[in-house]
Amino acid sequence: EEPNPKLFKDATYQNIFEDLNSSEINEVLDYLYSQSELKLVKPDKANLTTNYIIGLELHVPNKSQALKFLDGNGREIPPAREAKAYLFLPQNDPPVVEEYIVAPIPRPTRYYHNPRRIKDIPYRVRQFSNTEMVVAVNLLRKEVATKVENMLKRSYGASFICKKNCLTFTASAVSSAFSKERKLWITSLYQLEFATLHPVGFQILINMDGINASNWKIEKLWYANKMFSSVEELVRKYENNEIPKALIRPPKASPGETSVPGSLNIRGKRFPDVPTSGPKQYEPQGHRYRVRNQHVDYLQWEFNFRMSYASGIQLYDIKFQNERIMYELSMQEIIVIYAGATPHGLYAQLSDSAFGIGNRAHGMMPGVDCPEHATFVDSVIYNEDNLTPKTYPNAICVFEHNTALPLRRHRSGSSRSGFFNSGLVDYVLILRTMFVMFNYDYIIDFVFHQNGAIDVKVHSTGFILSSLYYHEEGAYGFRVSESSIAPVHHHLFSFKADMDILGTKNRYMTLDTEVENRTRKWYENGEYHTQLTFKRNLKSTEQKAAYKYNFNTPKYHLIINNDKLNKYSEPRGYRILGKGFSKQILPENHGFERTITWSRYQMCVTKRKDSEDTSSSMYSMFDSGDPVVDFVSYINDNENIVDEDLVAWLSLGMHHIPHTEDVPNTATTGNEMSISFLPFNYFTEDPSMGSRDAVRVDSKIKSKGQKADVTIERYGTPHKFSCLAKQYDFQKIVNNASVLFQQP
Amino acid sequence: EEPNPKLFKDATYQNIFEDLNSSEINEVLDYLYSQSELKLVKPDKANLTTNYIIGLELHVPNKSQALKFLDGNGREIPPAREAKAYLFLPQNDPPVVEEYIVAPIPRPTRYYHNPRRIKDIPYRVRQFSNTEMVVAVNLLRKEVATKVENMLKRSYGASFICKKNCLTFTASAVSSAFSKERKLWITSLYQLEFATLHPVGFQILINMDGINASNWKIEKLWYANKMFSSVEELVRKYENNEIPKALIRPPKASPGETSVPGSLNIRGKRFPDVPTSGPKQYEPQGHRYRVRNQHVDYLQWEFNFRMSYASGIQLYDIKFQNERIMYELSMQEIIVIYAGATPHGLYAQLSDSAFGIGNRAHGMMPGVDCPEHATFVDSVIYNEDNLTPKTYPNAICVFEHNTALPLRRHRSGSSRSGFFNSGLVDYVLILRTMFVMFNYDYIIDFVFHQNGAIDVKVHSTGFILSSLYYHEEGAYGFRVSESSIAPVHHHLFSFKADMDILGTKNRYMTLDTEVENRTRKWYENGEYHTQLTFKRNLKSTEQKAAYKYNFNTPKYHLIINNDKLNKYSEPRGYRILGKGFSKQILPENHGFERTITWSRYQMCVTKRKDSEDTSSSMYSMFDSGDPVVDFVSYINDNENIVDEDLVAWLSLGMHHIPHTEDVPNTATTGNEMSISFLPFNYFTEDPSMGSRDAVRVDSKIKSKGQKADVTIERYGTPHKFSCLAKQYDFQKIVNNASVLFQQP
Numbered sequence A, B: 001e002e003p004n005p006k007l008f009k010d011a012t013y014q015n016i017f018e019d020l021n022s023s024e025i026n027e028v029l030d031y032l033y034s035q036s037e038l039k040l041v042k043p044d045k046a047n048l049t050t051n052y053i054i055g056l057e058l059h060v061p062n063k064s065q066a067l068k069f070l071d072g073n074g075r076e077i078p079p080a081r082e083a084k085a086y087l088f089l090p091q092n093d094p095p096v097v098e099e100y101i102v103a104p105i106p107r108p109t110r111y112y113h114n115p116r117r118i119k120d121i122p123y124r125v126r127q128f129s130n131t132e133m134v135v136a137v138n139l140l141r142k143e144v145a146t147k148v149e150n151m152l153k154r155s156y157g158a159s160f161i162c163k164k165n166c167l168t169f170t171a172s173a174v175s176s177a178f179s180k181e182r183k184l185w186i187t188s189l190y191q192l193e194f195a196t197l198h199p200v201g202f203q204i205l206i207n208m209d210g211i212n213a214s215n216w217k218i219e220k221l222w223y224a225n226k227m228f229s230s231v232e233e234l235v236r237k238y239e240n241n242e243i244p245k246a247l248i249r250p251p252k253a254s255p256g257e258t259s260v261p262g263s264l265n266i267r268g269k270r271f272p273d274v275p276t277s278g279p280k281q282y283e284p285q286g287h288r289y290r291v292r293n294q295h296v297d298y299l300q301w302e303f304n305f306r307m308s309y310a311s312g313i314q315l316y317d318i319k320f321q322n323e324r325i326m327y328e329l330s331m332q333e334i335i336v337i338y339a340g341a342t343p344h345g346l347y348a349q350l351s352d353s354a355f356g357i358g359n360r361a362h363g364m365m366p367g368v369d370c371p372e373h374a375t376f377v378d379s380v381i382y383n384e385d386n387l388t389p390k391t392y393p394n395a396i397c398v399f400e401h402n403t404a405l406p407l408r409r410h411r412s413g414s415s416r417s418g419f420f421n422s423g424l425v426d427y428v429l430i431l432r433t434m435f436v437m438f439n440y441d442y443i444i445d446f447v448f449h450q451n452g453a454i455d456v457k458v459h460s461t462g463f464i465l466s467s468l469y470y471h472e473e474g475a476y477g478f479r480v481s482e483s484s485i486a487p488v489h490h491h492l493f494s495f496k497a498d499m500d501i502l503g504t505k506n507r508y509m510t511l512d513t514e515v516e517n518r519t520r521k522w523y524e525n526g527e528y529h530t531q532l533t534f535k536r537n538l539k540s541t542e543q544k545a546a547y548k549y550n551f552n553t554p555k556y557h558l559i560i561n562n563d564k565l566n567k568y569s570e571p572r573g574y575r576i577l578g579k580g581f582s583k584q585i586l587p588e589n590h591g592f593e594r595t596i597t598w599s600r601y602q603m604c605v606t607k608r609k610d611s612e613d614t615s616s617s618m619y620s621m622f623d624s625g626d627p628v629v630d631f632v633s634y635i636n637d638n639e640n641i642v643d644e645d646l647v648a649w650l651s652l653g654m655h656h657i658p659h660t661e662d663v664p665n666t667a668t669t670g671n672e673m674s675i676s677f678l679p680f681n682y683f684t685e686d687p688s689m690g691s692r693d694a695v696r697v698d699s700k701i702k703s704k705g706q707k708a709d710v711t712i713e714r715y716g717t718p719h720k721f722s723c724l725a726k727q728y729d730f731q732k733i734v735n736n737a738s739v740l741f742q743q744p
């Protein structure tokens, strides 16, 4: 099971980016709870007015300290290990959210304000929490559910107070794009698989402003396509037949089927006719990589990974052939902007970090979500759901994959150029995680190729959101079921790439493809000739480097080191290639757009600062009036970016107009978005030329008509294996479902 | 070895698109040779002035006849089987190229002018042929090689008259973009692996106009960055020291290496440290598809494929769940437009069909080019290289692939929405071919997903072209070796997609994403609100349907059937999604651009005509003065395209600025271009819901703290296998290299 240890480095690697383990987290918790001035209570005792810790994660060291250690002589002391705690402090005046750094680990002795957080964080813009959901649900139960029980049952054949035929709900934040207060639009759904496909059109606006729960109130209600100011008004008008009445019933299975449309059970025309396994992958000689302490070694690659509670997956110190290519490559934000004719759709402009992106990765299924032969890695997360840190199994997986595509190949079959065929399969190492945001599942892959290239890939799947079908929603979407319409929406993803090309002193240059229109004295009759050429375009400042994609001006984007020239005097560098850029068409500075200013640009290159560590924050759901992280300010000071430590901020996206085939789940086909980092004049030749995975066939003939001498060169790599490597033992899941699910 | 026959349909399928087999080709050849008025000679006797057959292939039936058979009651007589012969007829006055249809097969009795070919084809614009290369090489040998022998040896340490230290050459056509005559620029290269990386800068212009070889002449020569009008002038000036002299030597292996830079041997830092096999794929229960008579069945899919001698791979009658989605999906053209400061690069605007694209597919290597478990299919090609048809092994491969990515998945892990994980791996069937155009290798994949989606994917690899390094070439490229610079170039690919959505009467509609700026009476203080919406935009005529990609106006492109509505009254359709569009920036109607007018548009939708069967032709290398296939004329008549039989013409492309890592071969990573065809309101729900490949895990808990009941549902599909399916026996290649190479 353990791979050939000769393939790997010594196990004593110290990963300064490794996430806090359970005992470290417990130490930090104990320390914070013992600081009486913080007045912290434990989550099980917390409410809207109590100070408490909502989450906690590693505080990644400042880069200068990290580099000192990483690039030191091996005798450097690693930077102090620190934690970052997210605290709700409603007891403060004014109430705030605080991010405290707790240090050192182990045995913390001090805490201090996160120096990377420049602005104060008003309590109103805080991320979602259990404490407020408890209040909101109680309010709904008390002020709505019982009062409308009769109306719901008659209108929908279901209600919130139920054993079967249940309604459930989901919420969209009314972000500060729309309101200076903290509000939530709740929409009601049949509690079926899956609820977001079965809205009934009953929506409720809760005003959750302030820390006094008794001031919270039901502000509006939407029923049968009309707005009401109070539950009483709605119920009175309903009972007095002053309004049209909804009449909807829960969907049923189609004749001959056992499952409800929209559920994830087999349905429709079955195939294959006879159940038969599709192809599988295996590792004939075991793993060719090693995962230890959140550090991965794979052939010429190595890197560290971690899961940020707030912003999701992060890679650090990515090296190829022992040279750092990237200091950091990390997810920053996941956004969906919906639309609709009724409040829930119209207000649904969602910033997923408000839920803690790292919170949402766990339980990937072997053989489906990742191959059976993958290495599954747990994450350890502390959040308000528990008193102690929680281990989430299968949060991340790492596997080597045979893409069945050559990375390179050439076949030559002529006397003039020889008879040979040389190729190398594009074997890749993939680090994968999936974030499930209630209904949607986002698949994030980091892909490492043998030629020094890295891809980041994003796919969306899972369930779409939908609105109750009626005429006016037709402007926003297509019907996807008898009773629902799925609105157009915009997915947006923010990534950070802190490339370090042979050091931190880098430049951003584009190669702009142009048309040259000129004559040459030897050219045909002195006519002019048009042909391709390209210009080097050095971007001197941050504003010049704020890039809005333009199809009509093709260009290459390079991060180069002007002091490190290749053999031919060209600066060594990497190319950044985005596939899956998407135009943000909503107007600038209007509403929610103000807090996602990164989405205006497909790529920005800024001068790196520890204090500009993210493009977004957990507060972006509610802070567009005055964004806590104001991304556009990173470029507004228009700093010099020549020979500086540069960071590229990349925005991917996709307009999604759902259709019937998005039910039950959106297919990943057609929705891949990616960013590739490709060596560009960095190596003297393709570094995959050293790969023993290559195969070369030569065929030589001595004289015409004779049988050729054929050799197949595999550079010592075995290729014939008689029996399978291990397969995943699925009984493990049957015995212990906690690998996939955390249950009460 | 043979898969479970229950998975597949009866073998009596009659494929009316099946390529001519050897005996059919021989019958056609015999018939044509017996038509004395054609005055045909056999290729081994052919020369510039003799009439002969340069190639021959199936003449695909007219669509109306084909559909009558395909959609008939099973008792229809198939359309007459016909051949299309490409004939050089220099004996005609004026000399022409003819395309004759020979019918019927078997036992031909008549031939007639290809009715789909409206324009005459002047002999001057003919595709490349052996007969002219023989004359050109003789001219070079007689008029150049011997006379410059001394100069070449002293300048380059190599010559054309050689046993070792050889020069070889490659040619760029001087298309009618540049000249009304037929000319070729020849460039000289070291005969090394691989020649295109080792130019020496000695270039020769041959005027090959007319059919009288004795009129052919050396028109210009380029040596040491200067132009000369004759060999005599060059030699005289060289010997008299009137010009600077080149001094270049063949590259040598670096110290410690055994192979020359640029060759495809292992080199540089070796990895893995210990040779170890990477992951492989296998089919535990054998193939789940069947390939017979160029007909493929795979789960719910079926289609036919063929290899056109002229234009490459074609798919016909693609059906999913017994409904035709596409009548034809086919490659049309492969273009590369180079640039440079010296004639060879400047004139290199190459139309690969001039070589016969189908000619260039063979010898894919099991385990590298396609997986070991793939089904390899031969092609049978007749061209002037042989007197009889030739079987090319491994021209096409078909395989099922586990992409290691879910096609769809959702994980639910809350009491409210349940504990389940349901997913389906994106198993795909891939039909692959590779076209090797001397130096470049193009990989073409057709990918079939279980949800009714089809992708066409193009990757480029192989060797780049390069120019001898000197200062002025720096405007066009980067140095990739001591002596060479690789110029910027533009790859362009044309594809035809004759979609038939539930019949041939279709419409092209876009969904244009827009911003809605409006107030709603119930909205926050009556302020206006901006949100997404989309407009249906029916394209009524061909010119309105000629699409130039615009990033700032996101849209979906749909082909729909307005008479076939789904359950919710929306027209059923498919979406066309292009990833890998590329702006053609050269000016319209100038030079070569005139014959690749398809490249102006990323997509055109035209009314289908048998006579408009291709976007390009084998004559496009030389015909830009008056294109034989004038694509833009298809849209210039601006026909109605509402409720007509529509064809979508799709252009993919990529600007390639080569860099050191393109040596020896361009990596496929980062250069994928694709077109996806995605069901859009076509099915009532995702048709992959019927797949028994799906896996569903449910976890139910009876009471808190108890162990959950876990079930893993696989719908009867086996999943545990103890031993490998067969692997490819590579000894087959060692015993018989003709699988990979055709040798003299």
Ligand SMILES: [Ca+2]
Residues within 6 Å of the ligand: A542, A606, A607, A633, A634, A635, A636, A637, A638, A639
């Ligand atoms: Ca700045």
Ligand SMILES: [Ca+2]
Residues within 6 Å of the ligand: A327, A498, A499, A500, A501, A504, A506, A608, A645, A646, A647
């Ligand atoms: Ca940097």
Ligand SMILES: [Ca+2]
Residues within 6 Å of the ligand: B542, B606, B607, B633, B634, B635, B636, B637, B638, B639
């Ligand atoms: Ca037309």
Ligand SMILES: [Ca+2]
Residues within 6 Å of the ligand: B327, B498, B499, B500, B501, B504, B506, B608, B645, B646, B647
């Ligand atoms: Ca059609």
Ligand SMILES: [Cu+2]
Residues within 6 Å of the ligand: A460, A464, A489, A491, A656, A666
């Ligand atoms: Cu979506």
Ligand SMILES: [Cu+2]
Residues within 6 Å of the ligand: B460, B464, B489, B491, B656, B666
């Ligand atoms: Cu290229």
